[in-house]
Structures are given as structure tokens and as C-alpha cells.
Amino acid sequence: IAIDKNYDSDFCGSIPLNLVNLIQPHGLLLVLDKAELQIVQASENLKELFSLPVDDFLEQPLSAYLPASQFSDIQEKIIRQNSQDKIPFSLTFTANAKTVFFTALVHPKDEYILVELEENAPATSDNSFIGLYQQIKYITSLLKQADSTVAAAHITVNEIKRITNFDKVMVYQFDPQWNGIVIAQAKEDDMDDYMGLRFPASDVPKQARDLYFRNPYRLIPTRSYQPVGLIPVINPLTMRFTDLSDCNLRSVATVHLEYLRNMQIMASMSLPIIFDDKLWGLISCHHKTPLNLSYELRSSLELLSGIVSAQLAAKEKENAMTLRVQLQEIYANLLEQIYNQPSFTEGLLTGETNLLALLNLAGVAVVYDGATIVLGQTPNEQEIKELIYWLRRHELNKLYVTNALPAEYARSQEYKEIASGLLAIAINPEQGEYILGFRPEVLQTIEWGGNPNQAIQMEPDGKSYHPRNSFATYQETVKQTSLPWAFEEIEVAHALRSAVLEKIIKENY
Ligand code: BLA
Known part of the structure; x- marks a missing residue:
């Protein structure tokens, strides 16, 4: 805003x-x-x-x-x-x-x-x-x-x-x-x-x-x-x-x-x-x-x-509980897939239930073991590579979540339509291995009670001030943001990260 x-x-x-x-x-x-x-x-x-x-x-x-x-x-x-x-x-x-x-x-x-x-x-x-x-x-x-x-x-x-x-x-x-x-x-x-x-x-x-x-x-x-x-x-x-x-x-x-x-x-x-x-x-x-x-x-x-x-x-x-139950149902299916498929990537991206459904994403990219596998709408491979450089510089070790990526990372303005929201799950950040979930830009119209930028009217003396005198509806269009991430979604992303790390250990031994 x-x-x-x-x-x-x-x-x-x-x-x-x-x-x-x-x-x-x-x-x-x-x-x-x-x-x-x-x-x-x-x-x-x-x-x-x-x-x-x-x-x-x-x-x-x-x-x-x-x-x-x-x-x-x-x-x-x-x-x-x-x-x-x-x-x-x-x-x-x-x-x-x-x-x-x-x-x-x-x-x-x-x-x-x-x-x-x-x-x-x-x-x-x-x-x-x-x-x-x-x-x-x-x-x-x-x-x-x-x-x-x-x-x-x-x-x-x-x-x-x-x-x-x-x-x-x-x-x-x-x-x-x-x-x-x-x-x-x-x-x-x-x-x-x-x-x-x-x-x-x-x-x-x-x-x-x-x-x-x-x-x-x-x-x-x-x-x-x-x-x-x-x-x-x-x-x-x-x-x-x-x-x-x-x-x-x-x-x-x-x-x-x-x-x-x-x-x-x-x-x-x-x-x-x-x-x-x-x-x-x-x-x-x-x-x-x-x-x-x-x-x-x-x-x-x-x-x-x-x-x-x-x-x-x-x-x-009650609302939080309902959302949690819904997420748990999808999450349980996804876990099964992760364990039944040869690799966790297949588990996440194929089958009846996939990561898009769990986290309400429009696109996902799994960057792992030298490959980038995508599903849905995502930035291109070069853009993903640069995004990961940026994430690594910030030493974000577990999860990075934003619903206004363009404001945090200017390069992403070029593909804001598909990735104004980002949920990044770090797998092995030193190697640049991440699961990236993307949410598209959703233009939001906010109706303010009066122009919020005129909340204070300063007098020329620079000392006296007044509150705004009009509360007439003032419309603001908020751009470059996605739907927000619910607390419960972030919670399940944390759980997913642990499950993926466990599966990786199993895959390798
Ligand atoms: C106090 N402002 C308040 C209060 C409300 C609001 C509810 C508590 C006092 C009360 O119940 O009247 C605001 N009231 C609202 C809003 C709605 C509403 C938003 O009904 C919407 C429906 N106020 C300004 C600016 C400043 C400011 C620019 O507009 C500061 C420079 C300050 N507001 C301010 C202060 C108080 C206040 C200092 C505390 C007043 C007091 O308790 O003495």
C-alpha cells in the first residue's frame, strides 16, 4: 500500500x-x-x-x-x-x-x-x-x-x-x-x-x-x-x-x-x-x-x-482451523506421492495432487541437482537463475515469503504478472537448490476514507497542522502484489520442507 x-x-x-x-x-x-x-x-x-x-x-x-x-x-x-x-x-x-x-x-x-x-x-x-x-x-x-x-x-x-x-x-x-x-x-x-x-x-x-x-x-x-x-x-x-x-x-x-x-x-x-x-x-x-x-x-x-x-x-x-484441515488433506496426499515416486520432484509436480494445489500457486520451479523443472506459469530459466542468486545473497535459509516481490527485488518487475508473490523453500541454498512457488499479480482497488497522503495538512509555519478535512472515497490501485500468504500456508510450507529434506536423504542412501 x-x-x-x-x-x-x-x-x-x-x-x-x-x-x-x-x-x-x-x-x-x-x-x-x-x-x-x-x-x-x-x-x-x-x-x-x-x-x-x-x-x-x-x-x-x-x-x-x-x-x-x-x-x-x-x-x-x-x-x-x-x-x-x-x-x-x-x-x-x-x-x-x-x-x-x-x-x-x-x-x-x-x-x-x-x-x-x-x-x-x-x-x-x-x-x-x-x-x-x-x-x-x-x-x-x-x-x-x-x-x-x-x-x-x-x-x-x-x-x-x-x-x-x-x-x-x-x-x-x-x-x-x-x-x-x-x-x-x-x-x-x-x-x-x-x-x-x-x-x-x-x-x-x-x-x-x-x-x-x-x-x-x-x-x-x-x-x-x-x-x-x-x-x-x-x-x-x-x-x-x-x-x-x-x-x-x-x-x-x-x-x-x-x-x-x-x-x-x-x-x-x-x-x-x-x-x-x-x-x-x-x-x-x-x-x-x-x-x-x-x-x-x-x-x-x-x-x-x-x-x-x-x-x-x-x-x-474456526476459519483458521478450516483452512488448516483443507491444507492437511492435500498435504497428506502430496506426502504419499513424494514417498512413492522415485524423486521428490516428481512427487511434487505430477500426480493428482501437486504443489500448485497445496499452496494456491500459478507456477512452481524446482531447482535441484543441476536441473530446473517447472510447472505452470513461471519466469524463464535465466530469470530463475538470477532470482536464486538474489535469494542466496540474502542468506535466506529456510523460507522466504513475500506478496510484493517487485518491491523487494526490482528485476522481478519484468515478470510481475506471473510472479508478484514468491514463496521460496530452501533445500540446499549453498548449491542454489530451491523450490520456488509463484503467485501472479492481482490488482487491488483500495477505497480510502479520504486521501491518505493528505492525512496531515501542514501550515506554512511548518509547526501547525490539521487532520484531513475530506473523507470522500479516494481510490488507490495497488499493483505488483499477489494475494497474501496465509499463516497456515506458510506453516504447511515449513512442514513440506522438512519432508523433502528427509526424502532427499533417503534418495541418496
Ligand atoms: C484518536 N482516532 C482516535 C480515536 C478514533 C480515531 C476512533 C479514538 C477516540 C475516539 O473514540 O473518538 C479514528 N474514528 C477513527 C476512524 C474512524 C472512526 C479512523 O470512527 C473510522 C470510521 N488523527 C489524525 C491525525 C492525527 C490523529 C493526522 O487524523 C495525528 C497527527 C491523532 N487520533 C489522533 C490522536 C488520538 C486519536 C492523538 C487520541 C485522542 C485522545 O484520546 O485524546
């Missing part, structure tokens, strides 16, 4: 997200010392809510504002669940003769405790435990019936849209370069259609992706807000900025707020799909107008994203 610059790692990837010292205004943040649970730092908006200067709260014990039972509950859970993050509490917080009901998330850290406070949404049928539990059970049963990854993704977007009322919900799957493709979408008619579009990696740069391993969601109820600072600016316990990495209220990077504006949405929420310790994709939700979700609903979505992850992982494993 031809993106001019990799903004993911070298530009967007360096924007600091955690040391911003600002939060979004839909909640309050307190920083407590661990010994006494005294407030050492607090967000400025405490002042508006309680009509008291923030300084009045500093160095006060949290116990001064809570009923004794609530305070001791917090104390006890902090001690008992020290390693656990984001313990939720319902608090009745009273200051200056005003009482506010909060949902609190308490994060015990090494040096301090973070307390995120959000005003409680009054209980409704939407956020009752029974109501949400029913929904989750129902969606889980739907997901279990899905017969493919894409079917599961469709259920996910439809159901999340239904229970949250977001105007658009998408499942976004990362490719190996961390670009993301929208594989399922549920939306209101007047929302832009992103189905099937690919977005460059820098749209969700690495440090933002990494935060999904610490946070179950990222919620931005409105992109149009006044950030709220912490007082004092420096955390007196660490003499540094307070690390807001896993604080839900953390203020949003400006470039992303502008991005949301360019997408013409006000509110956004995203949840990770993680399996095998890897970020597989995101569930991304958009709304035209501001939208906040109750803690209860957010928690249900958090559970759901875990269930979706498990279901998608199961589907992916």
Missing part, C-alpha cells in the same frame, strides 16, 4: 496524550494521597459546582465530604483491591451545604489515588441492572449464532446502535499496517457511509491504540468543550504532571477534536476488540449532537466489547 509517509510512528505517534493536565468538563477529578486520602489536586470545575474556591478543598480529607459509611467502604476496598483499577462507587458528596450524587471511579496508583466523579444519571429503565442484563444476554445469544466474523460484526453494530441510540456504529478492523477497514456499519440515513472504507494508521496513532489496553472505552460526549485544568498544576506528591493515561475524563488531543469536526460529528465513543493480546479492531460510535451515556450503559458496552472480542476470536480460530 502506497502511503507516502508513515505519520503513524513518526508524527502523530509522538503527540503526548497522558500529560496534558486537562480533563473534559463532564466530570471532576480529585487526586488523593494514599496515606490519609487527602485531596492534593483537584479539577477547577469543582468551584462552579460547589461555589467554593478549589483551594478550599486542597489538603482536606475526602472523609470531610462523605457519609462515614461511604468513606470507610472506599478505604476498605482500596486496601483490599489495591492492584485493581477503576473501582466504582456511588457517592453522596456534600460541600458548602450542597449535595451531589456522583458515580466515582477510584484508581489506586503507586504514588496517589485518582478519583473521577460524574454526576449520577437518575435511574431509568434504560440503565436499570435488569434492563441492561437482559440486553447483554440477548445480544450474547445472537452473537453465538453468528456463522462468520462479518455476521458477528453486523450484529454488534446493529445491537449497539439500538441500545445506545448513537447515529452511527461501526466495526473497524486493523490490517497488518494498522490501517483500519470498516467491516460493519449501522447508521441513520443522513450519516456519511464509511462501509468498506480504509483509514490510515495515523488516524488512531500508536499511543492512542496502546491506551485501549488500559481503558475499556474512550468517550467524548462533545467535541465542543472548554477543557478544565487541575489545581495545582504540578502534582505535589510527584512534583510532576499527573499521568492521566487511564482517566476516562482525560481531555482530547486537539487534532482529534478537529478530526471529529471534519467528520461532522459532535460525540464519539470507541471500544477495543482485543484478542490474543492484540488490538484486532475497534467499535466506533458517532453522534451528530452531544451524547453522554450513563455509567451503567458504558459498563454494559464494556462487557459487550469483551463478549464481542471472544466471539470474533472464536470465529477467526
Whole structure:
């Protein structure tokens, strides 16, 4: 894929997200010392809510504002669940003769405790435990019936849209370069259609992706807000900025707020799909107008994203297993042929099952014992000879696999139509003996959500920049690549190599 610059790692990837010292205004943040649970730092908006200067709260014990039972509950859970993050509490917080009901998330850290406070949404049928539990059970049963990854993704977007009322919900799957493709979408008619579009990696740069391993969601109820600072600016316990990495209220990077504006949405929420310790994709939700979700609903979505992850992982494993079984069947036949024929070459290239079928190749060349034997479409003998020189220079001892040979080895551009993909199995590389499998060029059209080469618009000053402002479909034709090699195909190629080496030993003794 031809993106001019990799903004993911070298530009967007360096924007600091955690040391911003600002939060979004839909909640309050307190920083407590661990010994006494005294407030050492607090967000400025405490002042508006309680009509008291923030300084009045500093160095006060949290116990001064809570009923004794609530305070001791917090104390006890902090001690008992020290390693656990984001313990939720319902608090009745009273200051200056005003009482506010909060949902609190308490994060015990090494040096301090973070307390995120959000005003409680009054209980409704939407956020009752029974109501949400029913929904989750129902969606889980739907997901279990899905017969493919894409079917599961469709259920996910439809159901999340239904229970949250977001105007658009998408499942976004990362490719190996961390670009993301929208594989399922549920939306209101007047929302832009992103189905099937690919977005460059820098749209969700690495440090933002990494935060999904610490946070179950990222919620931005409105992109149009006044950030709220912490007082004092420096955390007196660490003499540094307070690390807001896993604080839900953390203020949003400006470039992303502008991005949301360019997408013409006000509110956004995203949840990770993680399996095998890897970020597989995101569930991304958009709304035209501001939208906040109750803690209860957010928690249900958090559970759901875990269930979706498990279901998608199961589907992916099933797919891999099916492919593996198919390959094993052909491989078993091929093994028999290799052992029954006088030479392994005949075993690979003749008979009902051959190497072309095993590895989905258009051509294969076996270079062994001074001869080059080919089947199907391959480069000519001279070209094969030169390709092998090149392989030998790279000291590729077992397997060499690429689906973009022309980009690796310029000479191959001359025969890219038949060999944009190469899987080379080394038999005896010192002697230039290889099995070469070729795959033809397959032109691929990629539809990007906006031109990825314009992902960043630099201003003339060379310092200020903006995200792209159009997400209109931009078509890219990818040339000089073949169909990719599946992990399971590479696995079976390794097994084949061992079998061939064994057969050679038998042939010679
Ligand atoms: C954050 N970018 C994000 C997030 C998403 C996307 C989901 C997480 C925050 C959120 O949920 O809103 C991107 N959202 C998408 C995409 C789709 C979508 C691709 O729905 C497609 C359907 N962004 C840029 C550029 C930079 C950049 C050029 O376009 C860097 C220069 C950075 N994006 C960026 C940063 C964050 C981000 C820094 C983190 C924001 C934060 O958490 O504070």
C-alpha cells in the first residue's frame, strides 16, 4: 500500500496524550494521597459546582465530604483491591451545604489515588441492572449464532446502535499496517457511509491504540468543550504532571477534536476488540449532537466489547482451523506421492495432487541437482537463475515469503504478472537448490476514507497542522502484489520442507 509517509510512528505517534493536565468538563477529578486520602489536586470545575474556591478543598480529607459509611467502604476496598483499577462507587458528596450524587471511579496508583466523579444519571429503565442484563444476554445469544466474523460484526453494530441510540456504529478492523477497514456499519440515513472504507494508521496513532489496553472505552460526549485544568498544576506528591493515561475524563488531543469536526460529528465513543493480546479492531460510535451515556450503559458496552472480542476470536480460530484441515488433506496426499515416486520432484509436480494445489500457486520451479523443472506459469530459466542468486545473497535459509516481490527485488518487475508473490523453500541454498512457488499479480482497488497522503495538512509555519478535512472515497490501485500468504500456508510450507529434506536423504542412501 502506497502511503507516502508513515505519520503513524513518526508524527502523530509522538503527540503526548497522558500529560496534558486537562480533563473534559463532564466530570471532576480529585487526586488523593494514599496515606490519609487527602485531596492534593483537584479539577477547577469543582468551584462552579460547589461555589467554593478549589483551594478550599486542597489538603482536606475526602472523609470531610462523605457519609462515614461511604468513606470507610472506599478505604476498605482500596486496601483490599489495591492492584485493581477503576473501582466504582456511588457517592453522596456534600460541600458548602450542597449535595451531589456522583458515580466515582477510584484508581489506586503507586504514588496517589485518582478519583473521577460524574454526576449520577437518575435511574431509568434504560440503565436499570435488569434492563441492561437482559440486553447483554440477548445480544450474547445472537452473537453465538453468528456463522462468520462479518455476521458477528453486523450484529454488534446493529445491537449497539439500538441500545445506545448513537447515529452511527461501526466495526473497524486493523490490517497488518494498522490501517483500519470498516467491516460493519449501522447508521441513520443522513450519516456519511464509511462501509468498506480504509483509514490510515495515523488516524488512531500508536499511543492512542496502546491506551485501549488500559481503558475499556474512550468517550467524548462533545467535541465542543472548554477543557478544565487541575489545581495545582504540578502534582505535589510527584512534583510532576499527573499521568492521566487511564482517566476516562482525560481531555482530547486537539487534532482529534478537529478530526471529529471534519467528520461532522459532535460525540464519539470507541471500544477495543482485543484478542490474543492484540488490538484486532475497534467499535466506533458517532453522534451528530452531544451524547453522554450513563455509567451503567458504558459498563454494559464494556462487557459487550469483551463478549464481542471472544466471539470474533472464536470465529477467526474456526476459519483458521478450516483452512488448516483443507491444507492437511492435500498435504497428506502430496506426502504419499513424494514417498512413492522415485524423486521428490516428481512427487511434487505430477500426480493428482501437486504443489500448485497445496499452496494456491500459478507456477512452481524446482531447482535441484543441476536441473530446473517447472510447472505452470513461471519466469524463464535465466530469470530463475538470477532470482536464486538474489535469494542466496540474502542468506535466506529456510523460507522466504513475500506478496510484493517487485518491491523487494526490482528485476522481478519484468515478470510481475506471473510472479508478484514468491514463496521460496530452501533445500540446499549453498548449491542454489530451491523450490520456488509463484503467485501472479492481482490488482487491488483500495477505497480510502479520504486521501491518505493528505492525512496531515501542514501550515506554512511548518509547526501547525490539521487532520484531513475530506473523507470522500479516494481510490488507490495497488499493483505488483499477489494475494497474501496465509499463516497456515506458510506453516504447511515449513512442514513440506522438512519432508523433502528427509526424502532427499533417503534418495541418496
Ligand atoms: C484518536 N482516532 C482516535 C480515536 C478514533 C480515531 C476512533 C479514538 C477516540 C475516539 O473514540 O473518538 C479514528 N474514528 C477513527 C476512524 C474512524 C472512526 C479512523 O470512527 C473510522 C470510521 N488523527 C489524525 C491525525 C492525527 C490523529 C493526522 O487524523 C495525528 C497527527 C491523532 N487520533 C489522533 C490522536 C488520538 C486519536 C492523538 C487520541 C485522542 C485522545 O484520546 O485524546
